[in-house]
Amino acid sequence: MSSSFAGLSVDCADAEAVARFWAATLGREIAEHPTQQNAVVLTGADPAAGPRLAFHLVPEPKKVKNRLHLDLITTDFDAESARLIALGARKVRELDAGDARWTTFADVEGNEFDLIDG
Secondary structure, three states: OOOOOOEEEEEEOOHHHHHHHHHHHHOOOEOOOOOOOOEEEEOOOOHHHOOEEEEEEOOOOOOOOOOOOEEEEEOOHHHHHHHHHHHOOEEEEEEEOOOOEEEEEEOOOOOEEEEEEO
């Protein structure tokens, strides 16, 4: 017996706003109807688009650094960084080690993710 990976869930104070940010970031659509658990879901019908992402409304605020985060990769690092900032992301830290370059960003609710130069 084993389990299969179905998707990722993100707890949010404003699930719709966070889902809109990630839909724009990843070029995905928001499913038509939120679930009964106050979740907004990004569709993932195309396996190349990645797993299903669900954004759940929760009462408590984010307090500490994420223990799990998304890694995004792009071939146009500077343009994509500018686009993410225009969508509402903010830079948290940058690393350029010569053979590896990435920036850690925070989304509209402070959830960290990395953009990797690829």
